[in-house]
Amino acid sequence: MRQSLVVGNWKMNGTRASAQSLAKGIIAGLNDSEAGIAICVPYIYIADIAEVVKDSRLALGSQNVADKASGAFTGEISATMLTEFSCQYALVGHSERRTFYGDTNESVAARYCQAQEQKIIPILCVGETLEQREQDQTFAVINEQLDAVIDVAGIASFANAVIAYEPVWAIGTGKTASDEQAQEVHQYIRQYIAAKDQAIAENLQILYGGSAKPDNAKGLFAMPDIDGGLIGGASLDAESFLKIYQSI
Numbered sequence: 001m002r003q004s005l006v007v008g009n010w011k012m013n014g015t016r017a018s019a020q021s022l023a024k025g026i027i028a029g030l031n032d033s034e035a036g037i038a039i040c041v042p043y044i045y046i047a048d049i050a051e052v053v054k055d056s057r058l059a060l061g062s063q064n065v066a067d068k069a070s071g072a073f074t075g076e077i078s079a080t081m082l083t084e085f086s087c088q089y090a091l092v093g094h095s096e097r098r099t100f101y102g103d104t105n106e107s108v109a110a111r112y113c114q115a116q117e118q119k120i121i122p123i124l125c126v127g128e129t130l131e132q133r134e135q136d137q138t139f140a141v142i143n144e145q146l147d148a149v150i151d152v153a154g155i156a157s158f159a160n161a162v163i164a165y166e167p168v169w170a171i172g173t174g175k176t177a178s179d180e181q182a183q184e185v186h187q188y189i190r191q192y193i194a195a196k197d198q199a200i201a202e203n204l205q206i207l208y209g210g211s212a213k214p215d216n217a218k219g220l221f222a223m224p225d226i227d228g229g230l231i232g233g234a235s236l237d238a239e240s241f242l243k244i245y246q247s248i
């Protein structure tokens with residue numbers, strides 16, 4: 001049985017003080033659910049938030065990780081650095097990174113490998129743009145995004161990874177994929193992985209991301225291949241993030 005997981009992506013929001021109080025608010029409202037819960041916070045707040053979460057079951061993650069281990073890469077943060085602050089997860093390939101910062105399928109695969117080398121669980125974000133969906137390219141785009149990682153890391157690596165299906169047209173737009181639209185792609189992803197390794201596919205956590213909110217989370221999470229969510233805007237408020245978490 002797969003464990004469910006809800007992950008907040010704070011993006012570039014908040015202040016040092018508001019970040020700490022948000023993390024404290026989430027911890028204060030945690031129930032005794034068995035589902036996992038994590039927050040991916042701005043790099044600069046990771047040290048502070050590591051202190052806040054240390055005796056709780058709220059896990060910590062980063063929003064990216066360098067594609068190299070160390071060296072002359074100004075502005076980058078390595079996986080080894082993240083492990084010093086108990087980061088358990090790292091987002092890789094978020095569409096905002098792919099769109100605004102030029103992260104390619106190849107660099108995303110390298111980031112994924114760097115995270116895993118340091119025992120950080122990569123959350124591999126995949127998903128199509130509206131234009132790609134309208135041109136019936138959704139599955140082809142997802143194949144390419146997955147293949148880039150499978151080619152370098154191997155299918156077995158997905159035993160220590162999470163996939164987030166995030167249709168780009170639904171991120172931060174208020175337009176959520178319908179439960180059925182999301183399920184269709186989640187099922188496709190699971191079958192794609194299953195064709196290469198059935199056991200890995202059965203245990204793989206596949207999260208939905210894209211304008212998930214307290215009022216639509218229950219329906220999405222009830223779908224058989226949706227194992228939780230990657231939550232952007234709604235994770236910036238403890239109450240709404242917790243409501244989403246409690247919808248699992």
Ligand code: PEP
Pocket residue numbers: 009166170171172173174209210211212230231232233234
């Ligand atoms: C995200 O950034 O991963 C995301 C899903 O954002 P939002 O929930 O705001 O659409």
